[in-house]
């Protein structure tokens with residue numbers, strides 16, 4: 001029997017999107033492919049709200065994050081990175097390992113660094129080349145709520161602004177052009193509700209010029225090749241994952257048919273219902289209120305909730321998949337991916353199953369949790 005996939009990626013994929021993969025293989029050096037690729041690029045631009053160039057990599061999100069570093073950062077380049085979880089940490093380490101100098105502006109996990117601390121980091125360090133921001137820190141369920149201010153700061157200080165939006169694009173506000181994001185990276189398997197394996201990125205003209213003048217000594221993730229192949233022929237330089245491209249194209253259609261505003265409102269309503277319902281069960285969010293994510297719900301375990309037992313029962317008895325914590329948070333939090341297809345059904349089934357598992361574990365749960373969550377959903381969806 002299938003699972004309800006409430007992981008913070010990969011997440012449930014609609015049948016319509018899965019079925020789009022069941023077509024014949026085509027030649028990736030043909031007009032058939034060129035037509036497909038061009039339409040995917042145009043639809044991706046609409047979903048990213050940008051006129052910038054789009055590159056679609058056949059990789060998971062990490063491939064695109066890595067591309068955003070190796071195509072921009074050169075020896076001794078300084079980059080500021082807000083760090084408040086696993087993915088910010090990985091990004092900063094990647095910059096260092098590529099010869100750059102990552103200036104980490106840290107905050108306790110569950111909180112965002114103060115915006116003023118990022119300004120201070122600019123003041124203390126000359127020649128900052130870029131700010132790399134993980135918009136939604138999936139490991140802790142926090143969202144950076146000052147992306148617009150950060151964008152202005154980068155413009156004022158002449159730095160590139162680069163966003164890891166892997167776990168959020170399609171589930172919350174992300175107007176790439178309005179926020180002047182030079183490189184925006186996401187992945188297919190999260191809020192866009194497609195299978196894993198395609199990672200789109202948008203690249204501004206100034207970032208593109210910079211990359212074309214300083215290509216990295218690599219082949220697969222050298223974005224200069226992708227610009228050239230697209231401009232000359234609407235092709236990718238290497239063999240694309242054709243079935244996944246078809247699925248991704250269908251997933252983009254579904255996003256555009258729903259409309260971005262409605263989709264973002266749906267994610268917000270589902271997140272509100274999760275937080276309210278879980279609160280009624282005596283469970284508190286890991287993230288501080290001002291940083292709370294609308295796509296990843298990270299919740300503190302309470303005594304009597306053993307991670308392995310709790311998630312094991314949920315998956316084996318209720319067919320619901322949720323995630324545990326990373327690193328130091330292992331055993332301390334569980335994380336629900338409230339993204340992509342998420343709807344009243346997903347929220348209510350997940351909440352009622354969590355309540356039942358808590359009962360199985362001998363924990364008393366308020367019977368009001370379901371009606372509290374339902375009220376949030378009914379007024380919003």
Ligand SMILES: Cc1ncc(COP(=O)(O)O)c(C=O)c1O
Nearest residue numbers: 060061062087136138166167187
């Ligand atoms: C914010 C963020 N960045 C990067 C990644 C890495 O993506 P992937 O696992 O698709 O390589 C993830 C995955 O969860 C993520 O949430």
